[in-house]
Amino acid sequence: MKLLFIDASRGIGGTEHHAVALTCAMRDIGHDVRALIRDGTWLAGAFENAGIATEAIVFRGGFDPRLMKRLYAAIRDFRPDWLISNDSRLYWPLVVVGRSTGVRVALFRHLASISKAVTRRWIPRLADRFFVVSNYQRAKLARDGALATHLKVLYNPIDLARFCPSAECRNAFRNRIDSSSHDIIVGFAGRPAPEKGIFVLEQALTLAMRRVARLRAVWIGEGPALERLSGKIQASAYARRHALLSYESDLSAVLPGLDLLAVPSLSLETFGRISAEAQACGVPVVCSDSGGLAETLRPGTSGHLVPAGDAYALAQQILALTCNDVLRSEMGRQAHRHAGRFCALRVARMFEAALADADFVPAPPALHAERHEITQRP
Numbered sequence: 001m002k003l004l005f006i007d008a009s010r011g012i013g014g015t016e017h018h019a020v021a022l023t024c025a026m027r028d029i030g031h032d033v034r035a036l037i038r039d040g041t042w043l044a045g046a047f048e049n050a051g052i053a054t055e056a057i058v059f060r061g062g063f064d065p066r067l068m069k070r071l072y073a074a075i076r077d078f079r080p081d082w083l084i085s086n087d088s089r090l091y092w093p094l095v096v097v098g099r100s101t102g103v104r105v106a107l108f109r110h111l112a113s114i115s116k117a118v119t120r121r122w123i124p125r126l127a128d129r130f131f132v133v134s135n136y137q138r139a140k141l142a143r144d145g146a147l148a149t150h151l152k153v154l155y156n157p158i159d160l161a162r163f164c165p166s167a168e169c170r171n172a173f174r175n176r177i178d179s180s181s182h183d184i185i186v187g188f189a190g191r192p193a194p195e196k197g198i199f200v201l202e203q204a205l206t207l208a209m210r211r212v213a214r215l216r217a218v219w220i221g222e223g224p225a226l227e228r229l230s231g232k233i234q235a236s237a238y239a240r241r242h243a244l245l246s247y248e249s250d251l252s253a254v255l256p257g258l259d260l261l262a263v264p265s266l267s268l269e270t271f272g273r274i275s276a277e278a279q280a281c282g283v284p285v286v287c288s289d290s291g292g293l294a295e296t297l298r299p300g301t302s303g304h305l306v307p308a309g310d311a312y313a314l315a316q317q318i319l320a321l322t323c324n325d326v327l328r329s330e331m332g333r334q335a336h337r338h339a340g341r342f343c344a345l346r347v348a349r350m351f352e353a354a355l356a357d358a359d360f361v362p363a364p365p366a367l368h369a370e371r372h373e374i375t376q377r378p
Contacts, residue, residue, distance in 0.1 A: 001355065004080040005035045005047075006071065006094065007087045008061040012042040012249050014156070014273040015110045018133075019086050020046045021157045025348035027052065036067075036074055042249065061089040068093065075101050082106050082128075082355060091119060095126045104128040106355060108154075112140045112270045112291060124150040129354060134292030137270040152354055155295075156273050157344035158280050162252040165282035165336060173257025177243045182214055184322050187258040187283075189220040189251055189274050197264030197288060197308070198229055202236075204264070204314035209238045212322050220254065222247040255281040259328060260321050263287040266308050272296045276342045279303070279335035284328060286317045302335035 005023050009016055020043070027033045037044040039056040047054040055074065059067040074080070075097070083094050086108045098105035106129040114120035124130040124146050131154045132138045142148035179185060186205065192198045198219075205217050219229070219242065226244070233242045248254060251274070255261070261278035268291035275285045275296040285303035287293045297303040304320070306313040321328045340346070 001082060001352075002032045002078060002080040003034070003082050003084055004074060004078060005033065005052075006037075006083060006085045006090055007035070007043055008038040008041075008059065008067075008089060009043055009087055010038070010041050012247075014271070015086050016043050016046070017273065018108070018110065018156050019043060020050060021159055021344050022348065022351065023047065023052055024050050024159070025157055025344035026351065029345060029348050029352065031352070034074070034078055034080075036070060061087070063093050068097070071097055072101070075103055084108075086110060088114070088119075091123045091127070095123065098128070099126075104355075106131065108133070109137070109141070110270055112137050112268050113144060114141065114146070117145065120144060120146050131351075131354075133271045134295050136268075136292035136295065140268075140291075154351060154354065155342055155347060156271055156276060157347035158273075158276050158339060158342040159252075159344045160280055160339065160342075163255065163277045163280035163339075165332075166253075166256045169253045169256040171257075173254055177218060177245075177257075179216060183216045184212070184214055184259045184328075185216050185218055185257065186260045186262055186318060186322075187218045187220065187255070187278075188262055188264075189254070189278075190263075191223040192219065192221050192226045192229055193223050194225055195265070195267040197266045198225060199232070200266070200309055200311045200314060201262050201264045202229060202232055203311040204262075204318060205242075206236055206238065207311065207315035208318045208322065209241060211319060215318075215322055216241045216243070218243045218245060218258070220245045220248060220251070251277060252281075255283055258283050260318065261285045262314070262318065263293060264306075264308075264314055265290045265293065267291075269293045275303075276339055280339035280342070282332040282336040284321060284331035284335050286314060286321070288314075298334070298338050302331060302338040 023033055035047045035052050035054040037056050039058045044056040057070050082104050084106045094105050105127045107127045108131045130150055131152050138151045138153055209215050233239055255278050261283050263275050265288050270292045272293040278285055279302050288308035289305045290308045299305045304317040
């Protein structure tokens with residue numbers, strides 16, 4: 001198939017990483033892919049660096065005449081079978097262009113809601129395919145009025161050749177933060193904001209650090225609440241056991257250095273890409289039972305779920321893994337195995353099937369992970 005990916009996002013988050021991972025995976029399984037991206041964005045550079053044929057143009061989004069002109073020209077020259085986008089601002093323009101040219105349209109939604117009722121009701125019907133990234137999100141949109149039969153679940157793809165256990169990355173990261181091999185490192189990676197549960201995690205870590213002297217914490221990210229978080233950490237008795245690092249767009253060399261990842265979100269997450277990436281690196285996770293986060297792990301096997309906002313429960317599960325090296329190691333192995341269900345090539349094949357079959361309706365993903373051979377760094 002010929003696939004044209006279109007996006008106007010200026011962000012550097014899970015949605016943008018999803019676009020790059022899926023596009024590259026579709027190329028890798030044999031499809032002809034190209035991208036039309038807003039110039040000057042992280043996405044434009046990421047597509048180009050990945051070797052995707054990319055046209056980066058200046059436009060503001062929506063029905064901007066500059067975008068529409070280039071889009072019609074790309075359709076004329078490339079003759080794509082599908083127009084594909086993650087960007088909600090482009091839903092209506094792409095549906096209009098698709099209808100006027102006869103090119104089919106596949107759209108993704110990464111948030112749990114669609115604010116405008118007319119978009120929520122009609123876009124999933126008018127698009128040829130409309131994908132969501134978890135069963136939680138599908139149920140939420142259906143409750144809000146979207147037609148459930150038009151919402152197809154397709155989990156986030158993870159590049160398991162990049163996100164995998166690596167002794168080299170582990171040692172390099174620990175040297176970077178001046179940590180010994182005996183330390184147990186709990187990590188947080190993402191936007192440090194109250195709704196992400198950072199203050200719940202800080203409280204839980206204080207409780208856990210009282211019990212375990214070799215427990216350390218690493219915070220990776222930048223956001224509006226970082227200064228407040230830093231102040232609370234500096235005022236604690238364990239300030240020296242915390243490290244605050246700047247945001248990194250590529251965590252594949254960082255996550256293998258952790259012993260445990262905490263995802264304590266208070267908001268209703270649609271998925272939780274960082275949880276899947278950490279598990280792919282052989283790192284067990286402790287996640288709040290918030291939205292679609294529960295679908296990223298196998299509770300009790302590849303990690304643990306805790307009630308959102310419960311610092312004591314979070315501390316207990318951190319301690320359970322911190323104090324038992326054998327359990328933590330086994331959970332890491334199971335996490336690595338479990339992440340095979342998010343393998344980018346596997347997700348790409350499912351996406352391929354969904355595009356090729358007009359009657360394709362993917363069944364809800366199985367609870368248990370399938371076994372996959374995963375490329376591992378030396």
